[in-house]
Amino acid sequence: MIDLELIEECKRGNLQNFRKLVGTVSPFAFSVAFRILGDEEMAKDIVQETMVTVWEKLKKIRSSESFKTWLYKIVVNKCYDQLRKKKNKPESRADEKTWSYISNHISAEQSTSLENSETALIIKLLTDKLSPKQKAVFVLSDLEEMTNEEISEITGMSKRNIKANLHYARKNISEMIEKYM
Numbered sequence: 001m002i003d004l005e006l007i008e009e010c011k012r013g014n015l016q017n018f019r020k021l022v023g024t025v026s027p028f029a030f031s032v033a034f035r036i037l038g039d040e041e042m043a044k045d046i047v048q049e050t051m052v053t054v055w056e057k058l059k060k061i062r063s064s065e066s067f068k069t070w071l072y073k074i075v076v077n078k079c080y081d082q083l084r085k086k087k088n089k090p091e092s093r094a095d096e097k098t099w100s101y102i103s104n105h106i107s108a109e110q111s112t113s114l115e116n117s118e119t120a121l122i123i124k125l126l127t128d129k130l131s132p133k134q135k136a137v138f139v140l141s142d143l144e145e146m147t148n149e150e151i152s153e154i155t156g157m158s159k160r161n162i163k164a165n166l167h168y169a170r171k172n173i174s175e176m177i178e179k180y181m
Helices: 004-011 015-037 040-060 064-086 096-107 116-127 132-143 148-155 159-180
Strands: none
Touching (some): 004 064, 015 064, 116 132, 116 159, 132 148, 148 159
């Protein structure tokens, strides 16, 4: 939980409290960035960029209660930017060995003990074919367990578009899993 008084102190320029705030919110930001991008180093970079943006624009935030949503919005937008940059790079496809590895880990229900790199590989392979919006909605809804209202605030999408993007994301992921299992 984010302490509202801590946010107010940071808005007044208290650097010590900003360090505490960064320590509190960085795991949330990293979780979203990592799950959207599927790359630990890129996710760390996104978190750093996000914290710089937060420091620069924190005084402009209207209410401390909306801080978490505002933070997620910054992270998601920075991830969108990164995905657009990556779009020009050649697409990677998983071979049978990789899918077998994923299948074994998922079927054995050992996903909680997977390392970041293994988790990133699984998420990347399952979400590579998704559009950036589908990927963001899927991550925020199914992995971060946010409500449609929260996702709407973060992405700027209508609830109807969120449901549609989530439907197609789940459908595409299900088809890929069925194809390789």
